[in-house]
Amino acid sequence: MERSGSLQRVATEDAQRSWRKMQADSHSAFIQKSQRIQLAAEYGKRTQPVVRDFLRSSHVRLSAALRALGGTPCQRTATELRDAVNMWGAEVDPVFWYEKKKNGGGGRPICRFSPVLMSRHKMLEFAVRPQLQPDPGLFGIPQAGRSRDDAVRAIRKLVLSGHSLLAEVDVKNCYQSINPDALYELPLPKQT
Structure with a gap:
């Protein structure tokens, strides 16, 4: 009977190991695909196809979801967020904000994005940034x-x-x- 308990722990460890691998694979795909955008821009090639590939990738969307959630989110939360991110969707989440007092007086507006909007921003940052050449x-x-x-x-x-x-x-x-x-x-x- 203890064997079934041991097997259960191994099964859980396998699931956790599989989830960690999925996260690592997603982060790796995110970096590789964003580097392809940068290379296309540097060589004067059309970036639209590689940007489209980047934005459509489920690995990239999962990596962006993980970045938006921060910490160590559970697989279900992260994959639900990944599936909710639609870069071509017309829906826009509201942006909430509040004023934070500054030490020197006055205030600064602080924005709070929804996890979906934060994921979209993470993806757009890495799709646009490699194409911009700073002065x-x-x-x-x-x-x-x-x-x-x-x-x-x-x-x-x-x-x-x-x-x-x-x-x-x-x-x-x-x-x-x-x-x-x-x-x-x-x-x-x-x-x-």
Whole structure:
């Protein structure tokens, strides 16, 4: 009788092992397919077919679902979310937001996406980002490959070469200047 208990534990371990493998395979497919988009863009080829392949892949959708859920979600929750993600669907989940107080005064709107919308955003980020070429003068952007330390080195080089004036440019209060409720006033397709 103890053997059946042992077999049950092994069966559970096999199911967990299978779920971990499915997660790893999905994350691997996500990375490989997003790299194909980047290669197509770099070589000047049409990206539409590889983007379509990326967005339709059930492995990519599962990886995006896992990224949106965070932590260690159960297989059922993750696969249900994967199946709910339709990149070509007309339905749009509402975005909820609240204001978070800033230490220096004022507030910052914080958005909360539904898991479906978060999954869609994760996929779109990796479908669009490889196709964008950042301006060579920008620093601190991962796609540009130039960190803030690189910015400091570039400024130092300019100062040593005789440049004496420096202008710092930053977008201030960008998020605070947008009223999220006003976005619903725009002539955008309404949720059905």
